[in-house]
Amino acid sequence: MKHQAILQFCLRAAFAAMGLWLASGVLDGLHFSTAQILIMAALLLGVVNAVVRPLVLILTLPITLVTLGFFLLVINAGMLALVAWLLEGFTIDNFWTAVGASLIVSICSGIGTALAGGVKIHMDIKRQ
Numbered sequence: 001m002k003h004q005a006i007l008q009f010c011l012r013a014a015f016a017a018m019g020l021w022l023a024s025g026v027l028d029g030l031h032f033s034t035a036q037i038l039i040m041a042a043l044l045l046g047v048v049n050a051v052v053r054p055l056v057l058i059l060t061l062p063i064t065l066v067t068l069g070f071f072l073l074v075i076n077a078g079m080l081a082l083v084a085w086l087l088e089g090f091t092i093d094n095f096w097t098a099v100g101a102s103l104i105v106s107i108c109s110g111i112g113t114a115l116a117g118g119v120k121i122h123m124d125i126k127r128q
Helices: 002-026 035-059 061-066 071-086 095-115
Strands: 030-032 090-092
Touching: 002 030, 002 035, 002 095, 030 035, 035 061, 035 071, 035 090, 061 071, 071 090, 071 095, 090 095
Parallel strands: none
Antiparallel strands: 030 090
């Protein structure tokens, strides 16, 4: 089970890295100093989405319901901005760039997850 969870996390991080790379090519205000920073940003985004995002979702549930879910765009942009704030070498120029980048990353991650069959990976490890 542990290996499967780690593999799923790495696969999701790879899809996020592809989305971040695509977003940096499409949007002028998103910059990575190196490819290593891009990979680190994808990994850190996965950690932030696993730890911080659920807390933010609970705290902002009323406004998310009132806006029929559109506030999730702001939350996703905020998670991306938090990663940029934490990681030197990754910059986002403004809020709208963060919103656009979060949309691109979400779409890439969704497509990647769908292509991978919902990221259901089974590993059989036999000990001798």
